[in-house]
Amino acid sequence: MAPGLWAVAAAALLLLLAGPGGASQGDKEPVYRDCVKQCSRTNCTGARLRGFQSAQPPYMALTGWTCRDDCRYQCMWTTVGLYQAEGYRVPQFHGKWPFARFLCFEEPASALASLLNGLACLLMLLRYRSAVPRQSPMYHTITAFSLVSLNAWFWSTVFHTRDTYLTEKMDYFCASAVILYSIYLCCVRTLGLRRPGVSSMVGVLLILAFTSHVSYLTFVSFDYGYNMAANATIGMINLLWWLGWCWQNRRTLPYWWKCGVVVVMLHGLALLELLDFPPLFWVLDAHAVWHLSTVPVHFLFYSFLIDDSLHLLNTEKIGVKLE
Template identity: 90%
Template sequence: MASPLPPCTAVIYSALAIAALLLLSATAVNASQGDKEPVYQGCVTQCVRTNCTGARLRGFQSTQAPYMALTGWTCRDDCRYQCMWQTVGLYQAEGYSIPQFHGKWPFARFLCFEEPASALASLLNGLACLLMLLRYRSSVPRQSPMYYTITAFSLVSLNAWFWSTVFHTRDTYLTEKMDYFCASAVILYSIYLCCVRTLGLKRPGVSSMVGVLLILAFTSHVSYLTFVSFDYGYNMAANATIGIVNLLWWLCWCWQNRRTLPYWWKCGMVVLLLHGLALLELLDFPPLFWVLDAHAVWHLSTVPVHFLFYSFLIDDSLHLLNTEKTGVKLE
């Protein structure tokens, strides 16, 4: 009779089964109500015809603020922005719910920032990540076994927060793709980080194999979204898949080491907070004061988590270094 699976292995297999169901249930997002409205479409067509050709276009370009031109705002974009608010006003006057436009809620533009609250929140997350990376590098010697893996993870995270800030500043085909792809890279690298810490220190071959599989997964994910279909439902389900596996894997490790590592609770708290706070996106309400929506609230709420996460990484890296020096078996 075969021996039962280790507890953590069984949990991870269960997570993969749930994740498969999520991927199978993923559906594409339909077009938004606002941009399908004939009044909106007619307004944009008329505005572009009137203001975005000939002398009027040259007049628009000559009076446009430099920061608007540098961030790629065009006359057509300005027409869409103005017509969006005209349509919103008509919806409100008739007592209807606020519609979305091109997959997004209407936001009040601030300078060149299309979603000012989310852009600020992304910037704050990036600054918190950078600050704690510098603290990590000043507190942990390079000889620590996880030093370079954690440094690489931090750089991947910083890149993702940079593109998140850019995307929420100016939503274009390129910035949207970079935001989504870089966010997926962070989620996949978090699995690699977890694998190296929990298995790779004792069995380096395992982390190498997982690393190759994750690179293939990322390449396939990006290729599908780029060349087959940019399916928002699939992208969300794929990220949720890795998130669930990552959550349960770390929690199993925390539980197994709760008696030997006094700082284990920091890791458990971080993964629970990150995945719990992600549920804020499910609220999905029209932005308060046309600025603060569920996505911005989610990003703002994750800023303090960076400090607790790197506190755990510093404690754990110093513990691993001391363990290696004394020749004690790694957890």
């Protein structure tokens, strides 16, 4: 039940209902297309290209910004200016709102928010490992889950820094890995502590599901609708499973409410994606606000994990049946 997991699933469902994305209004405009062609023809060949490459800051070259990318960026703002001058709504380009690039960061607010989520997750993982003895039944499962989550936040940061074919796929695939691993975590906590064979079987099935999911998206078709539907389905199963566990243990576990609050908060925060407004100051959009709002939830989430892990350790020591 990682912070951001429920929000990922809910937002994916919302996006699915909105329909698959295609070419956006901005990059369909003839003025934009002509501008990019003219800029590329003039600036991205011969001596002009060599001049661009020699003047380009190292951090831009290292993150893969090309001359043609720079043409698209400049022409995007030219098109936005024309739209605003005529009183039209700001258009999207290639499925995204126009963002003011900061250094090499394509979406600076979302990249920062993803980084902060990763740092919060790392900080609380370290706190968990210092507060919970390794003998706790869930210790290794939670540690592994946290590493999977950290990997997902890393690729989310990279993707919002530089949107490429590779970074987009890694962002999607790593988010799917978190969602699938969360099912394993849920199974171990609610069933596997009493019946280890069940969690082992679920683990094998989830590995096969993840391998099939990634293989289909990589080698057959990267279907955004299918990817979102799959993540939303797994997320909703996980949501209902955890809420059922919370309700079942509300009288015996005094910290159950932390789990419930995290679930409700993250689903509520995911609704921020519905706002979908042009970025404030060309930096802060609904997606960035959503990611920023999930940062504090990590602290409550790991507080629940610490309480629950210590509870399991104590009940195991005195021979009490695990919930």
